[in-house]
Amino acid sequence: MHNEENTRPSRTITGDRVNLADIEERLGAPASYDGLREHFRVAVPESYNMAADTVLRQAAGPRAQAVALVCEREDGSVTRHSFAELAEESARLATLLRRHGIGRGDIVACYLGQGLEAALTYLAAFRLGAVVAPLSQLYGPETVLHALTDCGASLLVADAALWARIAGLRAQCPDLRSVLLVGDAPDGTVSFDDYRAMPAEWPWVRTRADEPALLLYTSGSTGLPKGILHAHRILPGYLASVSLFYELQMGDPDRVLWTPSDWSWVAGIFNVMLTGWYFGHTVVASRMRFDPEGAFALMQRHGVTHCFLTPTALKRMAAIPDPKARWQDLALRAIGTGGEPLPSAVLEWGDAALGVPINEFYGLTEVNHLIGNCRRLYPIRPGSMGRAYPGHEIAVIDEQGDPVPDGEVGEIAARDDDPTLFLGYWKQPERTAAMKSGRWVRTGDFGSRDADGYFWYRGRNDDLIKSAGYRIGPAEVEDALVRHDAVAEAAVVGSPDPDRGQIVKAFVRLASGWSADDALIGDLQAHVKRSLAVYKYPREIEFVDEFALTTTGKIDRKVLRQREVARKTAESR
Template sequence: MSETFDWNPPTHYNFARDAIDRLAKERPDDRAMLWTDGSGAVVDRSFSELSDHAARAAAVLRAAGVRRGDTVLILMSREIEWWELMLACLRLGAIASPGTVQLTPKDIAYRCAAAEARCIVAGVDVAPRVDETPVDAAIPLVHIGGPRQGWTDYGEAKAAIEPLAEIADTAFDDPALCYFTSGTTGQPKMTIHGAGYPLAHEITGRFWLDLGPGDLHWNMSDTGWAKAAWSSLFAPWLMGAAIFVNHAPGFDPAAAMDLLERHPVTTLCAPPTAYRMFVRGDLAGRSFAHLRHCVSAGEPLNPEVIDLWKQATGLDIHDGYGQTETVLLCCNRPGAARQGAMGRPTPGIDLAVIGQDGALLPPNEEGDIALRVGEGRPPGLFLGYRGDPDRTASVFRGGWYLTGDRATVDADGYFWFVGRADDVILSSGYRIGPFEVESVLFEHEAVAESAVVASPDPTRGEVVKAFIVLAKGHLPSDKLAKALQDHVKAATAPYKYPRRIAFVASLPKTVSGKIRRKELRDAEFRDWEFRKADA
């Protein structure tokens, strides 16, 4: 595999035309997607069929009044129509704004107003909540899943319409994608990517996913998360690979492993939560005959999980790192993985750990993870936060884009994650990264998952608190809490052990499977303020 990545962006680019329609002409009968659902239905779609469905979807949106530059909210799960409609927006030069099916009417109303949406497309799970939302009656509604009063029936409209052959000749920086991402304060921000952003995912597809023609890639991410753009849309098809999709409610690790045994999935991208559930489940006797490469993203993966997965499958898990605002920035590449590390920067990406003054820090010194911004925008970097120039300016400093994450870099150039800047715990003058403590906790057989956060303390300022989900067969007790504390003391610096432990049934997570430490931390500090006021 080439170690270089030459970034010479064209003036105009349209992924639907320059990738999908090209493949439809060059390899019309090759598989583009293998889609399944919880009922056992299977759809095997070629590149020529994919192109035709996308062209018909574009015609449906055009008939609904969508024009170039309009924003379309796409509120769906893994229905096969999601891929058709994402491509349809690109074909029209419209701005696709995907959202999770977990959105509330309040969330939908905010997104509709903030993005100035000109159309809403929703599946059966979300449409009732859209109906509860006071959206402008002039905004057309398109329903996936059959007739619904007041909505255009997508299936019926698509069957009756001719494909729209026209494809917008979008400029490289024409807005094309709008992802809402939560910040530490205020409402979710709108991350805008240009029409050329998909092209930068060659970095993702080549250097991390290791994809090519003949591969079948399964990315388990929710479609409302930008990771779906990475690995369920742009990177696989840029590399000529096919995409595997399982549209089923919730996540069942046993059912997922059944699918890996039944279908010829060659590469797997799953969040750490899924891998933790796999290795704490029953992997004995499983055989994934086609699987050759595994990756994980969203948050760091515990070394113990990597060990257990390799013992059962013979495969490493290659951690990767990036953000909604970027493409892949850093990863453990095939043949060069270092257990527990984030990996090294990918070709084409100038990533570093810097100090407050913007200077590079020496090996093993903690600082801010930053992407160098030269004369031109780095491959895949977002255009900005829509309607918020101050927030956009706040993430740039001295020629760097600041990711908001903290890490160290070792002498070999591997990055080691510490935590979000606001996740780092400051206790009696010590800086403690939650991930290290969580990894040590997972090494104990009683722990299925944990989240480590700062908890206010009158003497130390903050102390480490661990919220722990127990593995099957273990019950909470003071004795177990003490055993877990002793385990951490023995495995890492004693000052890092959790002075407080709470056993919980589940942890709050984002749609991508990331643990919402901020939610737990905020609750700790709210409770502290309440107790102080009550005293």
């Protein structure tokens, strides 16, 4: 007997099918947000490996000789690498890593900028079932030392120039057995180029989908940066949302993706690199220091069609008049942005000056791409965070963990089965458990949802500073400041800023015998840059004679934050 139900095509839409043609084919109707929400499912098999499902899968298919990676170096030279080449070269590097004792579950720290070496390090480590711990090239020695010792990295791959910053600290890293350097390799280290002589014999470990793959260090509101552990399954969780903020165009042929964001951040890794390779597209890598004109020129040179840019970067680019007249061959189709609220004026600039939609999204490193926009499916409401992306169940909850009515402010929360949810904080189970409230995972961000499902951001519940897309913990900046001989006491808060969202503002009480002047401000700023990272230094320093204290005797940062908000509000009038 003929069964019409069995012959009807499935209406289920998975992450790899979130593009306009596939959605409409599956739904049998025009693509819509409601239709996608109803029929979308994240498909994650029991076994999953991010190297195998990106570069290695493409290398075994019709895209084998397509360009996977374009590398533009500091001297302007450009190299191009196919999927087949990345697959073979990462197998050679995996063999070298194995000979240095790296296997399943071992931690490989990656202290590299964008480029071929970073790409191969990620792929080789994933092939071995090892865990990559990316370290930003912006990190200073103390932050790098903390990460290396905290995670117990067995092997470090680094640029020689970056290694020079921390070489003297190696004795403080007892777990670090091997150091592979890109560039000159002094005694006690190994040349990264040794991988070229290795046989391309290593296939890949059949890892479980929930097996650890990535350990990201990021700042919190207290203490030193904490490790955020993700599994291989994170990539399937990102596919649909990346496709959405890139306007459902990831299924189209010949896309070219780029971001100035460091590949040590979750944005660079998933919004561009791995997602681009999953869909068989070209990824552009560049070591250029971001500047607006340089960004436009790079995108034109390489035919970039889709990019991730922070709101701060976009604000700087929007200051350039008539960019399409200067860069007439721009191929841009869509821009994704996140990390801080996007001003509505920048949205308008994207339409008027570029003719390109800018889709903002929201999430945390711990659980990401929760809410956002896709102009192809629904209108953007300026000032709104967007709507819950398909596959993500989002609520606004009260202190008891119960959802509040639409229009009421509460804490934004994701469900504990979210496809991008991390495995936990490294060696901090109590902190991990503290994020949960029943089935909800708290984000620490407050907002409201309107009757049409759009979310509106209201602020955070802690002292975390979000500046130009970076998360900066006040405690680590304070710790660096008080190690300077001139500082007796310090308090750090986020101060409102029209360009960066917030800047780091430090209040300092000087030690006896020191006088406040501009030279000392510059010295303190340089001290923090050297100790932590360039982006963490206090852009403003104010000297005080004493601090207001809480009833428990702690510095009352709430008073300082309120004062800063009042001051900046008055200045803007």
